[in-house]
Amino acid sequence: ELAQVPSEQKAAWEKYTVPEGNDVDSIARSIVHHTTTTLARTPYNMDDFGGYQATAHSVRDKLIQDWNETQQVRYGWYHTIKDPKRVYYLSLEFLLGRAMDNALLARGLKEPYTEATKQLGFKIEDLLEEERDAALGNGGLGRLAACYMDSLATLDYPAWGYGLRYTYGIFQQKIVDGYQNEVPDYWLTYDNPWELPRLDISIEVPFYGHVSKYSDENGRTRHKWEAGEIVQAVAYDVPIPGFDTNNTINIRFWSSKPRKEFDLAYFNSGDYNRAVEDQKKAENITSVLYPNDNHMVGKELRLKQQYFWVCASLHDILRRFKKTDRPWSEFPDQVAIQLNDTHPTLAVPELMRVLVDLEGLEWDEAWNITTRTFGFTNHTVLPEALEKWSVPMLEHLLPRHLQIIFDINLYFLQTVEKSFPNDRDLLATVSIIEESQPQSVRMAFLAVIASHKVNGVAALHSQIIKDTIFAPFIKVLGPDRFTNKTNGITPRRWLHQANPDLSNLIAKKLGSFKFLKELSLLDGLSKYANDAAFQKEWMDIKYKNKVRLTNLIKERTGIEVNPNALFDIQVKRIHEYKRQFMNILGVIHRYAKLKKMNAAQRKEVVPRVVIFGGKAAPGYYIAKLVIKLINSVGEKVNNDKDIGDLLKVVFIPDYNVSVAEVIIPANDISQHISTAGTEASGTSNMKFVLNGGLILGTVDGANIEIYEEIGDDQIFLFGARSEQVEDLRHVQRYRNVPMNPELQAVIHLIENGTFGEPHIFQPLINTITVGKDYYLISVDFGSYLESNDLVDEAFKDKKAWAQKSILCTARMGKFSSDRAIKEYAEDIWNIDVS
Numbered sequence: 001e002l003a004q005v006p007s008e009q010k011a012a013w014e015k016y017t018v019p020e021g022n023d024v025d026s027i028a029r030s031i032v033h034h035t036t037t038t039l040a041r042t043p044y045n046m047d048d049f050g051g052y053q054a055t056a057h058s059v060r061d062k063l064i065q066d067w068n069e070t071q072q073v074r075y076g077w078y079h080t081i082k083d084p085k086r087v088y089y090l091s092l093e094f095l096l097g098r099a100m101d102n103a104l105l106a107r108g109l110k111e112p113y114t115e116a117t118k119q120l121g122f123k124i125e126d127l128l129e130e131e132r133d134a135a136l137g138n139g140g141l142g143r144l145a146a147c148y149m150d151s152l153a154t155l156d157y158p159a160w161g162y163g164l165r166y167t168y169g170i171f172q173q174k175i176v177d178g179y180q181n182e183v184p185d186y187w188l189t190y191d192n193p194w195e196l197p198r199l200d201i202s203i204e205v206p207f208y209g210h211v212s213k214y215s216d217e218n219g220r221t222r223h224k225w226e227a228g229e230i231v232q233a234v235a236y237d238v239p240i241p242g243f244d245t246n247n248t249i250n251i252r253f254w255s256s257k258p259r260k261e262f263d264l265a266y267f268n269s270g271d272y273n274r275a276v277e278d279q280k281k282a283e284n285i286t287s288v289l290y291p292n293d294n295h296m297v298g299k300e301l302r303l304k305q306q307y308f309w310v311c312a313s314l315h316d317i318l319r320r321f322k323k324t325d326r327p328w329s330e331f332p333d334q335v336a337i338q339l340n341d342t343h344p345t346l347a348v349p350e351l352m353r354v355l356v357d358l359e360g361l362e363w364d365e366a367w368n369i370t371t372r373t374f375g376f377t378n379h380t381v382l383p384e385a386l387e388k389w390s391v392p393m394l395e396h397l398l399p400r401h402l403q404i405i406f407d408i409n410l411y412f413l414q415t416v417e418k419s420f421p422n423d424r425d426l427l428a429t430v431s432i433i434e435e436s437q438p439q440s441v442r443m444a445f446l447a448v449i450a451s452h453k454v455n456g457v458a459a460l461h462s463q464i465i466k467d468t469i470f471a472p473f474i475k476v477l478g479p480d481r482f483t484n485k486t487n488g489i490t491p492r493r494w495l496h497q498a499n500p501d502l503s504n505l506i507a508k509k510l511g512s513f514k515f516l517k518e519l520s521l522l523d524g525l526s527k528y529a530n531d532a533a534f535q536k537e538w539m540d541i542k543y544k545n546k547v548r549l550t551n552l553i554k555e556r557t558g559i560e561v562n563p564n565a566l567f568d569i570q571v572k573r574i575h576e577y578k579r580q581f582m583n584i585l586g587v588i589h590r591y592a593k594l595k596k597m598n599a600a601q602r603k604e605v606v607p608r609v610v611i612f613g614g615k616a617a618p619g620y621y622i623a624k625l626v627i628k629l630i631n632s633v634g635e636k637v638n639n640d641k642d643i644g645d646l647l648k649v650v651f652i653p654d655y656n657v658s659v660a661e662v663i664i665p666a667n668d669i670s671q672h673i674s675t676a677g678t679e680a681s682g683t684s685n686m687k688f689v690l691n692g693g694l695i696l697g698t699v700d701g702a703n704i705e706i707y708e709e710i711g712d713d714q715i716f717l718f719g720a721r722s723e724q725v726e727d728l729r730h731v732q733r734y735r736n737v738p739m740n741p742e743l744q745a746v747i748h749l750i751e752n753g754t755f756g757e758p759h760i761f762q763p764l765i766n767t768i769t770v771g772k773d774y775y776l777i778s779v780d781f782g783s784y785l786e787s788n789d790l791v792d793e794a795f796k797d798k799k800a801w802a803q804k805s806i807l808c809t810a811r812m813g814k815f816s817s818d819r820a821i822k823e824y825a826e827d828i829w830n831i832d833v834s
């Protein structure tokens with residue numbers, strides 16, 4: 001806010017504003033400076049962790065300067081000259097992973113930092129390994145938000161993210177006796193150099209209480225919510241650097257704190273303990289990330305998290321808008337808000353409450369503003385994942401919001417009634433309120449009705465939501481509200497950072513690193529796909545990456561694998577719909593087959609390492625049993641001398657973003673084998689193929705669009721199609737269909753104790769037998785095994801495989817998150833680059 005400084009002092013400010021140099025000397029100096037001041041350590045007691053911290057603070061200084069430049073000068077937030085329309089991405093999860101390497105690469109500072117840290121006696125790779133992941137997310141949805149932030153920054157969009165600063169991120173997974181154990185992720189033990197506490201920015205968030213009515217000066221009935229509890233939201237900002245641009249955007253994470261004012265009533269009555277108790281309760285709100293992906297948990301604390309976050313974020317946005325003195329009607333021209341799934345849907349009644357109750361707007365005008373502001377992204381059709389909040393719980397926690405939701409529903413149903421008179425069924429189907437016991441609020445319906453655009457995350461998924469969960473809304477709202485935005489991934493992290501050798505080779509071949517910002521340029525590799533020398537360079541890098549993973553596997557599991565084997569990888573959250581169970585059943589089939597082979601037959605076998613990774617929700621019993629089965633099968637197979645390197649089974653514990661960066665570049669093939677129609681998109685499929693891997697997958701989510709891009713020589717698709725699933729389930733349920741015989745044989749092996757105490761796995765087997773195989777493992781098993789055989793055949797032809805691998809990477813241009821973000825910006829947000 002230099003503008004407010006008197007001119008004499010302004011000169012002084014300018015005189016003393018000396019930009020930090022990016023040369024090795026300046027960098028080394030800043031690292032030493034942070035060692036002795038920020039860390040209060042000396043060169044005599046430094047270790048790698050200290051080296052990381054000092055280096056991180058040095059990098060952070062640079063990000064803060066760029067952040068200031070972006071926020072104050074470029075966006076003109078203190079000048080109101082430019083003041084562009086902004087987009088706010090509301091996500092309850094941001095799965096950012098590590099920041100330091102990403103920042104160094106984004107700013108082109110990897111080399112001088114490597115050199116400076118070397119001069120101080122460190123190896124930069126060791127320092128980078130000291131950083132803990134920021135793991136404030138469950139899986140795909142949270143990682144997508146992180147990739148989108150990267151693209152928004154890189155493409156120079158004026159954007160902010162809003163999230164919660166959980167004290168505990170997603171739990172750490174330990175494997176004990178083959179079972180998953182959860183360890184709390186207290187990631188803030190040491191200070192977090194990547195966040196800027198903004199203790200001066202805080203917002204009061206009300207809860208509970210009651211609503212009263214009064215007449216305003218115009219005789220209009222108005223509502224006033226008198227809260228029963230108020231909690232303070234304090235801002236922590238995390239700068240997100242764009243790649244090869246100084247644009248540095250912000251994610252504002254809210255942390256709950258007790259109010260500044262102590263509850264004097266308790267305090268004065270001498271009940272000091274009670275007063276302190278209440279303070280502690282406030283901090284609970286942002287204490288822990290709910291560890292369930294694709295599953296709704298109807299706990300009050302979760303609802304509190306959602307409102308706490310939405311309320312703070314919205315008031316922050318409104319405060320910024322109000323500074324510009326524009327009329328409310330211009331709010332949607334200045335502000336776009338994207339709802340990442342239904343988790344932030346309370347922003348809808350909250351914006352209505354502010355506009356109607358606090359600002360005195362008429363309902364219709366407020367509603368018009370609201371619908372022009374919001375966009376809504378759906379990420380799932382699984383019924384158990386769709387958010388429904390109980391009406392009594394909402395009424396208790398947020399009494400005014402419940403009234404507003406009922407009013408939104410009333411006005412909406414009135415318009416439906418007008419267009420479709422006497423269709424009571426239709427009214428019940430589209431009602432935001434479900435007439436269950438007790439009643440509940442269908443958050444997805446509220447989000448659809450309140451947003452000008454609703455999108456799915458891959459073409460098939462966007463079609464399915466129109467045909468199923470939102471079908472009646474096509475009739476009522478018209479088809480234009482619904483659109484597709486196929487997901488994308490950032491090539492900066494998922495190619496350049498995770499696979500630097502490959503990125504360098506590509507740059508050498510294409511003449512520059514431009515492909516990192518214009519991913520379709522990768523197509524230029526196609527013409528070398530058949531070039532023997534290039535194939536060798538390409539596959540040498542793949543081999544090196546496999547050795548790197550081999551070392552990680554040895555370190556984390558003790559298992560030794562052969563990097564020449566085919567690396568077959570399935571890493572993702574453990575879920576029945578993702579069918580890791582089918583994968584391990586396939587492995588058992590392979591094992592049984594190998595056991596029956598003679599020496600000559602074994603000579604022909606392609607050695608395979610089957611690699612699993614992923615967390616199960618702590619309360620998801622069946623998913624946890626799948627982990628146990630994988631480890632039991634591994635135990636048996638890996639110690640079978642008769643099998644040796646022909647088959648290895650590995651479960652890598654504690655799969656997270658930084659481990660993914662090692663796993664993904666080492667894949668020959670990866671599995672994405674959800675029951676058709678259940679995986680909305682998938683994004684790791686894109687990461688694997690971008691790194692030159694082939695896919696073994698079902699005709700589901702983004703697999704389909706990947707197939708369309710890379711061609712059927714590069715992908716092994718199998719299994720039932722989504723249109724068939726409903727009928728197939730019906731058949732499984734009501735007709736006595738015999739189980740696939742190969743599957744039957746595999747299950748027999750489990751049941752006869754080949755992999756340890758069989759009774760342990762009975763509940764798992766029951767999901768197929770007693771449970772009528774909802775995810776259609778028996779139906780798809782035959783074609784799954786056939787596709788696996790095709791993979792083996794293909795892998796035998798090394799030259800052809802190298803060509804396929806190159807073509808995979810070359811044809812992945814579409815799946816950059818830059819492409820996705822540009823589509824959102826154009827079709828949904830209506831924003832330009834700043």
Ligand code: BZD
Nearest residue numbers: 138140141293294379457679680681682
């Ligand atoms: O979102 C995932 C989908 O399952 C993937 O198919 C898709 O690619 C990604 C990104 O669009 N959904 C989730 O990850 N969902 C959750 O993690 C989640 C978390 C809490 C509550 C509900 C769902």
